[in-house]
Amino acid sequence: DIQMTQSPSSVSASVGDRVTITCRASQGISSWLAWYQQKPGKAPKLLIYAASSLQSGVPSRFSGSGSGTDFTLTISSLQPEDFATYYCQQANSFPRLTFGGGTKVEIK
Amino acid sequence: EVQLVESGGGLVQPGGSLRLSCAASGFTFSSYEMNWVRQAPGKGLEWVSYISSSGSTIYYADSVKGRFTISRDNAKNSLYLQMNSLRAEDTAVYYCASVVVVAAALDYWGQGTLVTVSS
Numbered sequence: 558d559i560q561m562t563q564s565p566s567s568v569s570a571s572v573g574d575r576v577t578i579t580c581r582a583s584q585g586i587s588s589w590l591a592w593y594q595q596k597p598g599k600a601p602k603l604l605i606y607a608a609s610s611l612q613s614g615v616p617s618r619f620s621g622s623g624s625g626t627d628f629t630l631t632i633s634s635l636q637p638e639d640f641a642t643y644y645c646q647q648a649n650s651f652p653r654l655t656f657g658g659g660t661k662v663e664i665k
Numbered sequence: 666e667v668q669l670v671e672s673g674g675g676l677v678q679p680g681g682s683l684r685l686s687c688a689a690s691g692f693t694f695s696s697y698e699m700n701w702v703r704q705a706p707g708k709g710l711e712w713v714s715y716i717s718s719s720g721s722t723i724y725y726a727d728s729v730k731g732r733f734t735i736s737r738d739n740a741k742n743s744l745y746l747q748m749n750s751l752r753a754e755d756t757a758v759y760y761c762a763s764v765v766v767v768a769a770a771l772d773y774w775g776q777g778t779l780v781t782v783s784s
Contacts (some may be wrong), residue, residue: 591770593710600760600776601710606768644710648769652700652715652724659709 559647560584563657569665576632578660580645585625589648592621592630595659596641604643605630618638640664667691669761674778679700681782684760687744687761687775695739699782703757704778713759714746722774729755753784758784 558586560583570576572664581588603612608628618633630641643660645657669756673685685701701713714735715724734747744761758779762771 577755589769593771595710600762600774601771602774603686603765603770606765606770612770614773625707646710646770651769652698652764653726654700654702654712654769656710656712656769 558588559586559650559655561645561647561655561657563643563645565660567661567663569636569642569663570635571665572635572637574635574665576577576635576639576662578630578645579642580623580628580630580657580659581636582626582628582647582649584649586647586649588624589651590592590621591648593644593646594639595644601644606632606636635662667763667771669763669773671705671759671761671773671775671778673706674759676781677751678784679752679782682747682749683751685745685748685761685778685780689742689744692763692773694742697719699737699744699745699760700762700764701735702760702762704705704760704773704777705754705757707747708757711757714747716744722769728729748767751780753777753782756782 562581566658592605595601609621642661668690670688716735732750736745758777760777761775763773765772
């Protein structure tokens with residue numbers, strides 16, 4: 558099974574900060590990676606698919622990059638509504654999906 | 666507007682059974698592959714099961730294989746998850762989610778239904 562490791566597990570940041578979250582796969586997954594945002598008590602929301610493609614309606618301050626085993630999600634200028642938990646998900650073994658452990662973005 | 670609405674969660678004793686439903690609207694349900702994903706309290710996301718658009722292809726996570734059964738009724742725009750031999754570790758919010766096949770990502774999610782397995 559492909560394991561997904563996210564870092565950090567939590568990050569404290571201020572509005573306007575640039576935030577970068579990393580996701581590492583236990584084996585190469587090409588660009589089969591998605592990122593989700595989840596707010597407390599809500600369902601996850603798809604932000605990025607195919608490692609770097611922005612889902613329709615998602616603000617352009619979100620971006621994704623990487624291929625193979627190492628991936629990043631970047632929020633260029635953190636907004637108040639961006640405080641949430643973020644998950645990566647590999648789809649190389651689709652439909653057997655695996656999620657990372659999550660990164661909580663908190664207010665500094 | 667795309668909507669997925671789960672129902673059927675609740676409190677059940679260990680070893681018991683529960684059937685979850687997911688009612689879909691606002692899109693052509695019969696054309697979409699579907700999944701169940703769960704999230705234990707305070708924990709991360711875990712993929713549970715997948716079903717193809719026709720229902721002919723099905724996959725399960727090892728943690729639920731042999732105990733859970735996914736199915737769908739395209740005439741009723743509904744997805745189901747029959748859960749048997751429930752264990753405490755099955756306690757979670759269960760989400761149904763549709764697949765963007767070209768991206769192998771989950772684009773639409775329901776609001777979730779809570780399953781609690783406890784005596």
